[in-house]
Amino acid sequence: MKYQWIILALALIAGLLTSVIVDNRDQTATAPAYPLNILESGKEAVDLYDEADSRLRVIYFGYTHCPDVCPTSLAVLSAAMKKLDDQQLNQLWPIFITLDPDRDTAEKSDQYAKYFHKNITGMTGTADQTKALAEKYGVLYMRTDLEDSALEYAVDHSSYFYFLNPEGELIDKVQHTLNPNILVETINRLLNDEKPEAT
Secondary structure, X not given: OXXXXXXXXXXXXXXHHHHHHHHHHHHHHOOXXXXXXXXXXXXXXXXXXXXXXXXXXXXXXXXXXXXXXXXXXXXXXXXXXXXXXXXXHHOEEEEEEEOOOOOOOHHHHHHHHHHHOOOOEEEEOOHHHHHHHHHHHOOOEEEEEOOOOOOOEEEEEOOEEEEEOOOOOEEEEEEOOOOHHXXXXXXXXXXXXXXXXXX
């Protein structure tokens, strides 16, 4: 009887150790392949925080299967960009980052973004990178299953344009708008080095 308790105790300890080892392996396996700032666009890796690239970043988070808000917002961004001169365009880096990395490959995201304007870079990260970026900039998103739909699920999300400096700091944000002039005014102000705190 005494030996049975010893064997049982050893089995419990072995089970706990095995569980810890497996958990650690799982965490290692799901770690992002890149750091937070290295995303993929088309067939290449892109550094979102490349300090050698001094352009003002304007980022929109969405997904390519979005039925209305994303295409509307990217169309408004495109309309705003058409109101800028070449010098202003050269100082601006417009970016679309998908919130649906399971379906939106790096190539698909970039093709989708460029449909609205050739200067918009479409980017895809891992699920962990997407979550971390969303938390960093206050982007709210949630997957919602769709019954009896070929899409299977939608990604409900907040809709803002986020303005970042090359170091990745949020310097301003503009809520979803149908008026491209609001974006133009913000871009002009930020390019003139007026950098208010983000609201």
